[in-house]
Amino acid sequence: MATYVNTDDSQGLLDSIYAAIDKGSIQTWAYDEDKDFLHDTSDGQWEGEAWLRPTVGKSALVLNVIPPTKGVSMEAYAVYHGRFIEMLLAHFDEGFSEAFATAQATGDDRIN
Numbered sequence: 001m002a003t004y005v006n007t008d009d010s011q012g013l014l015d016s017i018y019a020a021i022d023k024g025s026i027q028t029w030a031y032d033e034d035k036d037f038l039h040d041t042s043d044g045q046w047e048g049e050a051w052l053r054p055t056v057g058k059s060a061l062v063l064n065v066i067p068p069t070k071g072v073s074m075e076a077y078a079v080y081h082g083r084f085i086e087m088l089l090a091h092f093d094e095g096f097s098e099a100f101a102t103a104q105a106t107g108d109d110r111i112n
Contacts, residue, residue: 001103003052003063003081005088007096010056020091029087036066039080049076052084061096 007013018035020026030040036051051066063084065072081101088099 001065001077001081001101003084003099003101005061005063005096005099006059007061008059009095010058010061013061013092013095014054014056016092016095017088026087026091028083037063037084039083046076046079049073050080052080 005013017026017029017037018031021029021031028039028041029037031037032051034053036053038051039046039049041047048068050068050072052063053066055062055064063081065077065080085099085101088096
């Protein structure tokens, strides 16, 4: 499962997401030193369950799953992709034309 975000400015959208997290206007997402996204809820429910690694493409921002050592559950897999798309719709609806997640892992997903 990968998330594809079709946009004319992949790098600009990615930079805007990082900036919104830094500013505090997005509170349920964070990123680590590798710039991978993690779902950061106040109760810590999804902490360490997965990461989303962004890749800037010519016409899309692509996010692939990076699992913890134990592997990633299908529930975490679904939550990460679904809630990331939800965040994009809530904060960046004018920065992309469509976003979707594949139903199965893609070649760039790192699942155990």
